[in-house]
Each structure stands twice: as C-alpha cells, then as structure tokens.
Amino acid sequence: MSIRLQNIGKHFGKTQALEPVDLDITEGELVGLLGPSGSGKTTLLRIIAGLETADREPGGRILFGERDVTHLHVRDRRIGFVFQHYALFRHMTVFDNVAFGLTVLPRKQRPSSGEIRSRVHRLLEMVKLEHMAQRYPAQLSGGQQQRVSLARALALRPDVLLLDEPFGALDAKVRQELRRWLRHLHDELNFTSLFVTHDQEEALELSDRVVVMSNGRIEQIDTPDKLYRHPANRFVFEFLGDVNHLEGTVRDGVLTCGDARLAVDLADGPEELLLRSHELELAESPSPEAQLPVTVAAISPVGAEVRVELEADWLGEPWLATVNHANYERLALTRGARLYALPRRWHRFPAERVKQPSRAPEPVS
Amino acid sequence: MQRIGDAPAVRRLLISAAVVLAALFLLLPLVAIFAQAFARGIDVFWANVTNHYTLAAIQLTLFIAVLTIPVCLVFGVALAWLVTRFRFPGRRILQTLIDIPFAVSPVVAGLVYLLLYGRNGWLGNWLDGYDIQLMFAWPGILLVTIFVTCPFVARELIPLMQAQGSREEEAAVTLGAPGWTIFRRVTLPNIRWALLYGVILTNARAVGEFGAVSVVSGAIRGQTNTLPLHLEQLYQDYNTVGAFASASLLALIALLTLVAKASLEWRAARREVHA
Numbered sequence: 001m002s003i004r005l006q007n008i009g010k011h012f013g014k015t016q017a018l019e020p021v022d023l024d025i026t027e028g029e030l031v032g033l034l035g036p037s038g039s040g041k042t043t044l045l046r047i048i049a050g051l052e053t054a055d056r057e058p059g060g061r062i063l064f065g066e067r068d069v070t071h072l073h074v075r076d077r078r079i080g081f082v083f084q085h086y087a088l089f090r091h092m093t094v095f096d097n098v099a100f101g102l103t104v105l106p107r108k109q110r111p112s113s114g115e116i117r118s119r120v121h122r123l124l125e126m127v128k129l130e131h132m133a134q135r136y137p138a139q140l141s142g143g144q145q146q147r148v149s150l151a152r153a154l155a156l157r158p159d160v161l162l163l164d165e166p167f168g169a170l171d172a173k174v175r176q177e178l179r180r181w182l183r184h185l186h187d188e189l190n191f192t193s194l195f196v197t198h199d200q201e202e203a204l205e206l207s208d209r210v211v212v213m214s215n216g217r218i219e220q221i222d223t224p225d226k227l228y229r230h231p232a233n234r235f236v237f238e239f240l241g242d243v244n245h246l247e248g249t250v251r252d253g254v255l256t257c258g259d260a261r262l263a264v265d266l267a268d269g270p271e272e273l274l275l276r277s278h279e280l281e282l283a284e285s286p287s288p289e290a291q292l293p294v295t296v297a298a299i300s301p302v303g304a305e306v307r308v309e310l311e312a313d314w315l316g317e318p319w320l321a322t323v324n325h326a327n328y329e330r331l332a333l334t335r336g337a338r339l340y341a342l343p344r345r346w347h348r349f350p351a352e353r354v355k356q357p358s359r360a361p362e363p364v365s
Numbered sequence: 366m367q368r369i370g371d372a373p374a375v376r377r378l379l380i381s382a383a384v385v386l387a388a389l390f391l392l393l394p395l396v397a398i399f400a401q402a403f404a405r406g407i408d409v410f411w412a413n414v415t416n417h418y419t420l421a422a423i424q425l426t427l428f429i430a431v432l433t434i435p436v437c438l439v440f441g442v443a444l445a446w447l448v449t450r451f452r453f454p455g456r457r458i459l460q461t462l463i464d465i466p467f468a469v470s471p472v473v474a475g476l477v478y479l480l481l482y483g484r485n486g487w488l489g490n491w492l493d494g495y496d497i498q499l500m501f502a503w504p505g506i507l508l509v510t511i512f513v514t515c516p517f518v519a520r521e522l523i524p525l526m527q528a529q530g531s532r533e534e535e536a537a538v539t540l541g542a543p544g545w546t547i548f549r550r551v552t553l554p555n556i557r558w559a560l561l562y563g564v565i566l567t568n569a570r571a572v573g574e575f576g577a578v579s580v581v582s583g584a585i586r587g588q589t590n591t592l593p594l595h596l597e598q599l600y601q602d603y604n605t606v607g608a609f610a611s612a613s614l615l616a617l618i619a620l621l622t623l624v625a626k627a628s629l630e631w632r633a634a635r636r637e638v639h640a
Contacts, residue, residue: 051535074538081539087532091554101540104550149536156541 080153258314441518475580501583
C-alpha cells in the first residue's frame, strides 16, 4: 500500500521538530529515513504510525493508498511498528508476544485459538525462532528479540511496516545479518516499509530510496546511487561519507592555500572544495595539476582498506585518505612520511543552496 | 579482591552493632508486647480480646482498612498513570502534592479535617443542613485514613512506571489493542508486584493510624474506637493486660504484613532470576 504525506509538520511546544513536508512512497517500496539525531526522522515515522499527531496545517493529510488516515487512531491504521529497543511484552512468552495482536481482535474477527496457534508458529518459523516459543524475552539475545518483534508486527498482516532504528541496538555482525534478512523478507512478502536510521551505510544498503533529513527538513529523496553521486547539497554530501576540506583562493585557474596548489577550472575568488577520502590518491611526487604536500600522521588498517590521516601546515583539519592494501605496500607508508595528495575528483557547494553537480577536475595521472 | 570497609575487624564491628541495635530497639519491644499480653495467663488475654469493646474496635479497624484499600488502589494507579504517561502543565506540582500526607503530621491532618467538616466548619455546616455528620463517626475516620494512606500506592508505582516507560503500551496500541485491554494485559502485569506492595503498606498504615484518627473519631467506646485508640484508652485506665492484648493484635497484623511483604519480595527476586 502506498503512503502519501501532504504538508505534515510537527511542533513540540515552541520548537519545530518537523517542517511541513510532502512525501510519496509507492507500494512495495523499502524506504530509509536517514539523518542525524534531532533531524525529525523518528517524529515523521511516529506521525505516520499515529503515535504522534501532526500539527493542524491546512491541507495536512496522510494517505495509505486511497485511505485517508490523518485522523485515524493508531489501532485502526493497520500498521506494523518495530521499536528500537524491541518493546516486547516482558511478562509474556515469545509465543504470546507474537499472538498478542491476534488475541486482542474483536471477538467476531478473532481467529480460533487453533488458527492463532498455527499462524504464530508459521511466523516464528519465518523468523527462525520456532524452538524459542516458550522462552521469555529476557532469555533471548538482542537479535532474537528484534526478530520476535518483527514477527509480532507482521502477525496482523499490516499494509505498512514502520521500523524505528530497528538495528540500532545490535552489534555490527548481527546488524548485517538482520539487514539482509529484512531485505529478503521485504521482497518476499512485498509490504511497504519505512525505516529510520542514523547509519548511512545501513540506509544505502537496504533502501530502494533514501530520505535524507536534517533539522526537521527533508534535504533529498533519491535512490542510494543518485544520492551518493549527485548530492543535492552540502549537508547530504557531508552526511553520506568522509569529507576533506580544502579552502583557498583561486587566481588564473589555480587554487592556492599556503604551499598547496591545485589546478581548478573556476573563476577567481575564495573557494572551498570538498574531497572524499577514497578519491584521494597518495604519491611520492606532485603532478602538474596538484601540488599538495602532506605528512602521514596516523595509519589504521580497517578491513579491506587502510585509513591514512594526513597533516600539513596549510590544512586546518587533518585529511583522511583511504588506500587499498596494494598501494599501501607499494608506497611503504610509515608515520611521518612526506607525500603528495592527488585528488581524483573534487566537489563544491557554493554558499547559496543551488543544486550544483559535482565536477571532475582534469584527469590526474 | 577486598572491598573498602571489608576488613574482618570492621565487618565484625558493624555486624554486631546492627544485631545489638536491632535486638534492643526492634525485637525486645516486640517480645515485651506479647510477654505483657500473656502476663496473667491465656484466659485473661482471651477475655480481653473477646471483650465487647475490643471486638467493636477490631471490627471498625478492619472495616476502615477494607474501605481504604480500594480507594487508595484506584487513586494510586490513576495518579501514577497520569503522572508517568502524560506531559501536562502542573505535572511536577502534582507529583509534589502527592507527598503532602507524608510531610504533614497526621494530627495536623486530623485537625484540618475537623476544621473543614466539623459542625462549625465550612463544609460541615453545609452538610449538617442535610443531616450528614462526618466527624466523630466512621466516615470521618475513613476520610482521614484515606488522606494519610493515599500516597503509598502511587509512590510505589511512579518510579517503576517511569523506569519501564510507555514503549510496551505503544507496541500494544500499534497491534490494535483497546485501552482497557492494554491496561489489563500489558500495564497491570508489569506493575502487579509494586501494586501489591503498595497495598500491603497502605493496609499496615490504615490499621495502625493513631494521630489523625484520634482527632476526628471522638473515641466513643464501642462506636468510633479503632484498635489503636482503644489500646490507648485501656492503658489510661490502668488495664495493662488489656492494652497489651490489643497491642499484640496490632503487632500480629504488622508481622503478617511483614511476612507477606517478604514473600512478595522473594517471589519477585525469584522471577527475575527465572526470567
């Protein structure tokens, strides 16, 4: 079922948690709400669920398919909600937790106890916890609890599944597993899902589309690919990955900053360029286009790549470059080594909020 | 590893101090009560307990307790629910107001009620017009007992419900549960031990209350005398055995309360290990 928000905003007292937003989510989509804490993403999710009421804005509406649910109570919206800290009923067994939604249905709609039993067992099978049916939530691990909470939310076959930081409290490996598993489940059952996260990797990996939010505002709605390649503004660019800053003055197509020089195709005047850490190469000599002398301040091998912290007199904040192991060994990187940074690509976002596509500089050898 | 203050000498000193003090201030008086009550044999004790006035006092005391508990229960749950589940202006003030009965001396509470509801009081005067008498009758005793005991349940529940938060209730409502079902199947099971504990404390206080009740009851023998008041009268009449027989009844109720409380705590602890 599709979700459509029109002019939905929220104040808590005098603070505006959410500026009036419009949002369209098509049926069967898996959409991530991404943003730092306090960006209004959870508020937006809770408004869609009906756990918070939106401000009374003219024309403010929430539609599930053709159904206007703006003034509908949570319990009548037919949503499944998964809470960050699972919110399982601690005094009930796993079975009773999953069965809860079915057992509180009005007598006329309630399935027979035999049918409830078989439905709950099917759900527990789906989340691979059938052998845990008689356990209490406190006896389960975090990942297991979150799976129970998913099964519970799906028991009533909701039209819409809403997840509030569903993997936030889990350790990295379990989080990875659950993420894949949720993606499969979503593709298999084909409900419409919306989840909140502050983890860009999670949002980019899991979502069909990502809604990036900050300060109660939607900054950009796009597919993960487009979001990364064509960020709408500086906030989105900075939020989606590591960023290095280069500030200087451009004259005659050369940006100068202390000893550093970079050939750029820009008009004269002060400029600030942004560089991704994986778009920085390290070399023993400068290139004709880039002369950016740096000193290696720290080296930390993290999994498949090596993160190198770079310092220089002309830099306010140290830069971060990620190099692969082959380059790491070829350059024989050590702390204190003097090298040159060669940007493969740079980005700039002029002060006014204009949509400005990133540009590649002259090819660097 | 040795913890701070865990040297054998310190430990022995502290333990013996605790034992001596507990024996001197707690155990000895308790033993003395029963010793005095049975000082002239079981027959005299029994005669005093089954005395008409004593029985009337026991009856009134239990009657008041039985009426007080449900009122405090409903009041406490409603108040705790209100304070922990909603944000509204004046919430803090309300939370402070709950403590007034704890802060004010019960005698003062009794006097205030007397002033308000007594024959010459503001409300008492008006009620008198309808021939309703609250003071120097059981309704007055009930009123002040409720006043004195009403914070117990709320005080037990508020911290617990605050710590538990409303997430489980939110989960229940997203699953379509109606309000009453949520209370019965989610909220109540989570607070039941604290609730029972609050009731036990309420009962103990309702049975034992002296100060506030003595002001408003008038202490009419056989009519408005509760057990603590009756006890005091017997003592003033130099009927030591009678007084201590009543005292032993109160002590017995207190002991039963403690046993109930201990067993609740034991069960709660066992549940935690189990869960």
